[in-house]
Amino acid sequence: MRALKYGMVYIIPTLFLLGLWQGGWLTIAPLLFAFGIIPLLELIFKPDSQNIEAAETEIRRQDFSYDLMLYMVVPVVYLCIIIFLLNLSSIDYTRVEITGLILSMGVVLGGLGINVAHELGHRANKMEQLFSKMLLLPCAYLHFYIEHNRGHHKNVSTKEDPASARYNESLYHFWIRSVVYSYISAWKLEAQRLNRAGQPVLGFRNEMLRFQFIQLGFFGGIYFLFGWKIMLMFTCASIIGFLMLETVNYIEHYGLQRRMINDFRYEKVTPIHSWNSNHLVGRVMLFELSRHSDHHYQPSKKYQTLDHHAHSLQMPTGYPGMMILSVLPPLWFAVMNKRIQKSHLMIQDSLAVG
Numbered sequence: 001m002r003a004l005k006y007g008m009v010y011i012i013p014t015l016f017l018l019g020l021w022q023g024g025w026l027t028i029a030p031l032l033f034a035f036g037i038i039p040l041l042e043l044i045f046k047p048d049s050q051n052i053e054a055a056e057t058e059i060r061r062q063d064f065s066y067d068l069m070l071y072m073v074v075p076v077v078y079l080c081i082i083i084f085l086l087n088l089s090s091i092d093y094t095r096v097e098i099t100g101l102i103l104s105m106g107v108v109l110g111g112l113g114i115n116v117a118h119e120l121g122h123r124a125n126k127m128e129q130l131f132s133k134m135l136l137l138p139c140a141y142l143h144f145y146i147e148h149n150r151g152h153h154k155n156v157s158t159k160e161d162p163a164s165a166r167y168n169e170s171l172y173h174f175w176i177r178s179v180v181y182s183y184i185s186a187w188k189l190e191a192q193r194l195n196r197a198g199q200p201v202l203g204f205r206n207e208m209l210r211f212q213f214i215q216l217g218f219f220g221g222i223y224f225l226f227g228w229k230i231m232l233m234f235t236c237a238s239i240i241g242f243l244m245l246e247t248v249n250y251i252e253h254y255g256l257q258r259r260m261i262n263d264f265r266y267e268k269v270t271p272i273h274s275w276n277s278n279h280l281v282g283r284v285m286l287f288e289l290s291r292h293s294d295h296h297y298q299p300s301k302k303y304q305t306l307d308h309h310a311h312s313l314q315m316p317t318g319y320p321g322m323m324i325l326s327v328l329p330p331l332w333f334a335v336m337n338k339r340i341q342k343s344h345l346m347i348q349d350s351l352a353v354g
Contacts, residue, residue: 003065003304008284012112013076016104020087027093027100030107038281039321047278049308057305066304067128070287073116074131080108081138081234088233089226102233106240109138114245115286119303121145137218138234139241142211143186150189151182153299157256157273158266163246167255167340170329174250175243244323251275251315251322252292255340271297271309272343278308282318290319313343 015029052060060066084105087093093101117135120128121144129145136142148163155161162181165174190208191201199205223231256273258266271293277283282290288303293312295301315322316335326332 002060003063003069005284006066006069006287009069009073009112009287010076012285013080013108016080016101016108017083019101019104020083023091023093023097025100027097027104030104031100034107034111034285035320035324038285039317039324041281042279042318042321045280047314048280049278051307052305060304061302063304066302070116070120070128070303071131073112074134077108077113077135077138080105084237085222085226085230085234088230098233102237103240105234105237106244109237109241110244111286114139114141114144114241115248115289117144118148118289119287121149122299137215139238139245140215140219141242141245142215143183143208144245146189146207147182147186150193151185153269153296156269156296157253157258161253163249164253165250165255167257168333168337169254171247171250171326171332172329175246178246178249179242247323247326248289248319251319251326254336256313256343269296271312274312275315276308276312277315277318277322279315279318282320286319290315313339 012030012034015026015033019027019029084101088098088101113135117132119132120135121132123129123132133142133145136144152161152163155164157164159166162178162185165171165178169177187208190206194201194203194206197205202209204210219231219235222234252275253273254275256275258269258273261267274292274296276293277290279290288306289295291306291308293309294306297309316339317325325335
C-alpha cells in the first residue's frame with residue numbers, strides 16, 4: 001500500500017491523454033499541473049525530513065511493488081507517444097492546441113520518462129537497464145545512460161563534469177554546455193572502455209555507435225509512417241524533454257564544488273555536494289529524485305529507501321518550483337547565491353571543528 005502513493009505520477013500522462021482526446025485548454029493541463037498545482041502544494045505542505053527505520057528500509061528494498069511502479073512507466077510513455085502521433089496525423093487541431101500538446105508531450109517524456117530512466121539506469125538487472133534505454137530513446141538521449149553513470153557520478157561537482165552547474169552560470173548557458181559536452185563525454189568514456197578491453201573503437205561493440213543507429217531508426221520510422229511535419233513536432237517535444245532533464249541537472253548541483261586534495265584528486269562525494277529537497281509532493285511525483293544528496297552519496301540505493309542527511313543543502317522549495325525559478329536568472333542568483341555563501345561558512349566551521 002505504501003508504494004501506491006507513487007501512482008500519483010500517472011496523473012500527468014492521464015491529463016495528457018485527456019488533452020489529446022478533448023483538445024482545448026486541456027492540451028496544457030500537464031504543464032498546469034506540473035508547474036502550477038505542484039509548486040503551490042509544496043508551498044502549503046512543509047518538507048518532511050524523517051527517515052524510515054533500518055528494518056522498514058529492508059522491507060521496502062525487497063518489495064516488488066515499488067519496482068512495478070517504475071516498470072509501468074515504459075508502456076504508459078509509449079502509449080502516449082503512439083496516440084500523440086496518430087492524433088496529430090488524423091485530427092485537425094488548432095495551432096494553439098498543437099503547441100500545447102507538444103509542450104505536454106515534452107513533460108511526459110522528460111518529467112516522467114527520463115526521470116524513471118535515470119532510476120533504472122543505476123540498476124544491475126539487464127531488463128531494468130533495457131527499460132532505462134527505452135525511456136531515453138524518445139528524447140534521443142541514449143548517451144545519458146553512459147555519461148551519467150560513468151561520468152557524472154564520478155566527476156559530480158567538479159569542473160570536469162559538464163552536468164554540474166557553475167556558480168553564477170545561467171540556466172541557458174548551462175543548457176548549451178551540458179548538452180554538447182555530455183554527448184562528447186559519452187563518446188570518450190565508451191572509447192576508454194573499449195581501449196581497456198582491447199576492442200576497436202569503431203566497431204559493433206561501441207554502444208555509442210549503436211545508440212546513434214537506434215535513434216536514427218526511431219525518428220526515421222516516425223518520418224516514414226507519419227511524414228516530416230509530425231516528425232518535426234515530435235522532435236520539438238523530445239527537445240523539451242531533454243531540456244527538462246538538463247534543468248534538473250542545473251538545480252541539483254548549482255554552485256557546489258568538491259575540494260581538491262593533494263593537487264591530484266578530489267575529495268569523496270558526500271551529501272553536501274548535491275542540493276536536496278524533502279518537499280513531499282515533489283518527492284512522490286519524481287520517485288524521490290529530490291532526495292538527491294543521498295542518491296549521489298549512495299548511488300546504488302533504490303528510490304524508496306533514500307534518506308535525508310542532516311548536513312545536506314536544502315532547496316527553498318521542491319523541484320518544479322526550483323525549475324520555474326531557474327528560468328529567471330537574476331531571481332535565481334539572488335536566492336541561491338546567498339544559500340551557497342551560507343553553506344560555505346557552514347562547511348568552514350565544520351572543518352575547523354574537525
